[in-house]
Amino acid sequence: PFGSTTHYHLLVAFTVFGVDPKQATILDMQPPDMLAAWQRGDIDAGFVWEPTLIKLVENNGQIVLSSRALAEKGYMTADLAVARRAFAQKYPDLVAAYVKSLSRATDLYRKDPKAAALAVAKEIRLSEAEALRQMKTMVHLNGKDHLGAAYLGTSSKKGGLAKALKDAADFLVTQKTIRSAPALAAFEQGVNPSYVERAMK
Template identity: 45%
Template sequence: MKHRLIPALALVLGLAACSSGTGATQAGVSASGPGGAPKEIRIGYQLIPNGDLIVKDQRWLEEALPDTTITWTKFDSGGDVNTAMVAGSIDIGLAGSAPVTRGLSAPLDIPYKVPWIFDVIGENEALVARQAGSVQELKGKKVAAPFSSTAHYSLLAALQDAGLAEADVTVIDLEPPDIQAAWARGDIDAAYTWTPVLGELRKTGKVLVTSKDLAAKGKLTADLAVVRDQFATTYPEALRTWLAQQDRAVKLVRSDKQAAAAAVGRQLNLDPAEAAEQIDELVLLDGKEQAGPDYLGTPEQPGALAQNLRSTAEFLRSQNKLPSVPELTVFQQGLATEELRDAFAG
C-alpha cells in the first residue's frame, strides 16, 4: 500500500530492480496482438488481502485475455510502484492513496490515472507498539514505517493527533518484511504497517491506533489502482476487461466468502480462516459503488476521492513531504471516471 518520493533520475535507474516485466516499447506500452489486444499486460501487485489477489489466484485475467501474456510482479510498497511507473516497467499497479497523491503531484507528475479502488483501508493497517500504552508514550522511541506510504502518512497523522511532532520520535524507513525482521530482533519499539506483517506484530505488540480510527478523524486512506495513461488510451477494451475481473472478485467476496478467503489465503500463505479475518478488515466496493459520489464518481461529477487526495496533499505539504499542493482539478483529472463508466455501462 504504500510509497516513496524519489528523484526522477533515481526512479529511472530503479527500473531493473523494480520489475521483472518484459516487452515494453519505447513508450512503455506493450505491442498489440490480434484484435488490438496487448501482447502483454504488466501488473504490479502487493500482498494485500483484497480482490486483486483473487483475480491473480483464479487466473481470471489470463482466461479473459487468452492472447495476452499477463506478467505479475510483486512490490512491497506503493513507492516502488511509482518508481516502476516512472521507469515504464508496469502498466497497472497498486499503490496507496498517499503515494498516488505524490504521483499526481509535482515533482513526480506521473502520467497515470486511478480507475479502481481496491479497498478502503481499515483495521488492516495500524500502529503497533511493544511497550507503550498510547501514542504519546512513543516519544523518544524508534518507530518504523515504509516512507511515503499510506502507513507513513497515517503515522504522521497519529503523531499529530497525539500532540507529537515527527522529530519527537525516531522514524525509520523499512519495508514490511524488514519491519517484521527488525521487530523480531528487538531493533524497533513500534511500527505502522499493514497485513500480513501486521498480523505477526499484533501477536506480541499492542495496537495503539488503526487507519480506521484515523479515517473517522478525516484521515482516510485507500489502496488504489493506477493505470498508465497511454495504456488506458491504447487498450481501452483490455482495461475494461481488467475492471470487470476486479468487480467479479468483490462480488465473490460477498457471495462466497469461503472461496474468496481460500484464494487470498493461497496467495498470502495463510489459513483461509485467517485470510477471511484480514479481508473483513478492509472495505471492498463494487464497480457501481465506486462510481458513486463518495468515491471515483462520474465524468460529469468527479467523486470525493479527488478531494481526499488533495487533502492528503495538504497534509503532506504541512509535514514538508510535498513542495506544493496541486489544484483540485489535478486530482479530478487523475480519476479514470470515463473508463470506469464504460466498463459498467448498462
C-alpha cells in the same frame, strides 16, 4: 518506511489526536527491520501493513489504531488501478471489463468470503485462513461503491479520491519525496470514473 502510506497515516494520527510528533522518536524502518526491532524490545510501537502487522500482534502487540479508522476521519489511503490515458482511450471496453471483474470479485467476497479467500490463497500462496484474515482487515469496494461521493464519484461530480490524492502528494512534498504537488484540479482530471460507469451498465 518514510514516505509510505503508513508513515503518512502515522503523522496524520498525531495531528488528529493532538500529539506533537516531536514527543516521539520516529524511525525509518522497512517492515522486516521493524519486526526484528519489536522482537528485541527496541521499539514501543509501529505503524505497518500485513503480514508484519500480525507478527507484531502475535509478539505481545495490540492494535490501537488502524488506517480504516483514519479513513473514516477523512484521511484515506488506497490501492489503486491506473491505466495510461492513451491505452484506456484506445481500449475502453478492455478497461471496463477489467473494472467489472474487480467489482465481481468484491461481490463474491461479500457473498462468500471463504470462496474468495480460497481463490486469493491459491494466487498468492497463503493458507485460506490467513488470506481470509488479511482480507477482513481491508475495505473492499465494488463498482457501485467506487462511484460514491467518498471515492471516485461520477463523471459529472468527482468524489473524495482526488482530494485524498492531493493530500498524499502534499505530504510527500513535506517529506521531500517529491519537489512539488499538482493543484487539486490535476488530480480531479486524473480520476476518471467513466470506465466504472461503463462497467456498471
